[in-house]
Amino acid sequence: MCDKWGEQNTVSQTACLSGLSHVNRVDDGSPLADLLDERRHLVALAHRMLGSADDAESAVDECYRRWYALSDGERERIPVPLTWLTAGVDRICRVRRALPHPEGAAGAVRPTVPNVIVARPGVAEPTTLRQHDAVVHAVRRALVAADADLLLPLLAPDATAFFDGGGKIRTLVAPVHGRDRVARGLLRLLDRSPHTTLAAHSVNGRTGLVVRHGRRVVAVLSLDVSGAEAVGVWVVVNPDKLRSWNAGHRP
Helix, strand or coil: CCCCCHHHCECCCCCECCCCCCCCCHHHCCCHHHHHHHHHHHHHHHHHHHCCHHHHHHHHHHHHHHHHHCCHHHHHCCCCHHHHHHHHHHHHHHHHHHCCCCCCCCCCCCCCCCCCCCCCCCCCCCCCHHHHHHHHHHHHHHHHHCEHHHHHHHEEEEEEEEEECCCCCCCCCCCEECHHHHHHHHHHHCCCCCCEEEEEEEECCEEEEEEEECCEEEEEEEEEEECCEEEEEEEECCCCCCHHHHCCCCC
């Protein structure tokens, strides 16, 4: 069993993935800290080229929109996504610099990323608030310990996880189905950052989990619980949806 966070509550840099195979598969996603660094790198590049924070964010959003327009197979054939994204942002910025800027415009119009509405799986077994809280806290302890052996029994065999990046963070696109894949995805997302913390917090009126990188909220997890197992996990990393958390106004 892996060492726990202890009093520091810091996610370990290397997840203990005993009992899980093919950990580094492309469909396991990427560590959240790496994805945040990736976006910061792209925004900094666009800002240097365009000279405007709003225009830089817009160019990066456009690049991510093009990334998600690729098929799953096309994305999987890209060995280093950051290289592809960097080249894409560079091309977008060069094109935008060559275009005349509309008079009186405050910046480029940001592309709209359509919301994907998914039906939550039905909760078959009634769950009390105490049971719900117990499962959430147990999931937190398993993630804090980065221990798959603790996490797997807390997930239903047909558990599903949804990752909402809003087209602005390179998260998994399709829902993740099955206990093993959900566990891999969650452990992978929280891997590799000594500055990441995980705490239980009220989310939409029920106990959920809040991930912070330093003092900044970078992800919010809500769980649907049936009996003693989580049947659904919603992971929000979309910076637009997290803005109120970082402004001090929690939903």
